[in-house]
Amino acid sequence: MKPLVQAEQAVLGSVFLDPGQLDGLAPWLRPEHFSRPAHAALYAAMLKLRADGHPATAGKSGDPIPLSWVTDTVQEACTRTRGLTAPYAHSLISACPRTTHAPVYGRMVLEGAIHRSVTQHAIRLHQAARADAVRGGVEETVRHAQILSDVLADLAHRWGTEPRPVQPPVPNTSSSPQPQPVDEQVLADEEFLLGCISARPEQLLDVVGWLHPGDFADIGHQQIYRSLGALHHRGEPIDQLTVLWETQRRGALSDGTLDAERVLRICDPLSLSGVAEHFGGQVVQASLVRTAATSARQVRALADNESLAPGRLIGYALHALGPLDEVRRRLRAASGAEPAPPRTGSLSAATPPEARIDAARSRSRPHATAASTPATAATPRSPSPDRPTRRSPS
Secondary structure (H helix, E strand, O other): OOHHHHHHHHHHHHHHHOHHHHHHHOOOOOHHHOOOHHHHHHHHHHHHHHHOOOHHHHOOOOOOOOOHHHHHHHHHHOOOOOOOOHHHHHHHHHOOOOHHHHHHHHHHHHHHHHHHHHHHHHHHHHHHHHHHHHHOOOHHHHHHHHHHHHHHHHHHHHHOOOOOOOOOOOOOHHHOOOOOOOOHHHHHHHHHHHHHHHHOHHHHHHHOOOOOHHHOOOHHHHHHHHHHHHHHHHOOOOOHHHHHHHHHHOOOOOOOOOOHHHHHHHOOOOOOOOOHHHHHHHHHHHHHHHHHHHHHHHHHHHHOOOOOOHHHHHHHHHHHOHHHHHHHHHHHHHOOOOOOOOOOOOOOOOOOOHHHHHHHHHOOOOOOOOOOOHHHHOOOOOOOOOOOOOOOOO
């Protein structure tokens, strides 16, 4: 017999021996926290008899227990499940080591329920993500993600802790993301989006506030999007060649992530034309579904670890859901439901200062060398209006 079943028997036996223990158990221990239907039915019957003012629950601790307490509990429980007998109730009484330890036994039951509940809801989230990946939607994924978050918050309050994310001290390698097959339509949407931005770079401003490189399923598409953002941030022109050169700077050609033909094909301004904002929303939707599947696998792996205390399990699970919450907020921003979250980095939507733009462009201009212009090399020159002034180090 598993320790959890023994704990359930012990807590029920303690209440049979001392109905007053319900005063401390009822506020946080619920029938659904018991793993066996018979135990859940018995505990629910005890709570109902207590609410109805049964004489056994009205006395003080140490008072004689009416014989009807056990029989009435079993009779009430039989209306909820079958197979319960008075002899089984008496066996529960003998399974209780100490009546005064009922709160401890109850916390054991709650601990098992927390692991079991988190596992069940993580499975449902993963199933919803897989179904939405096939349907091309996000409604069920978002709904089950919210349910899991609410369940974690409720379990935290019942356990007596705050529902706050806690980063695990050591990454859980067993739940590390595994490469998942990506639908061809998702990859096509990503290519179409990159082509739209390459053909009309001004559309980058429509998506950059809520579309991140990690939203692309294909790592090559991530590099192209980063290159587009870097060129825009530096104020440099965007076309097939400049994007290709930037991907080379980032090592995407040398490590085999991309090849020149693929970059030129995706960024061909004559082959694609459309609204980047629409396809950007499609990309973020697909990203949310993938992120949900990954988070669900991580949460389930945490819940399967029986040695993990409930407080830590809840905190680690909320931390695993963090990336999903972040993508969900950006998807709402893409649909206009809320403002885009502020961000910094190479894909900032803000226009860079004129001095930075000019400094970046100056790197592409030819520079006079001392060997070619010996007569003017030592002559101070006035700052050119299209070049930033260089200051000597102080």
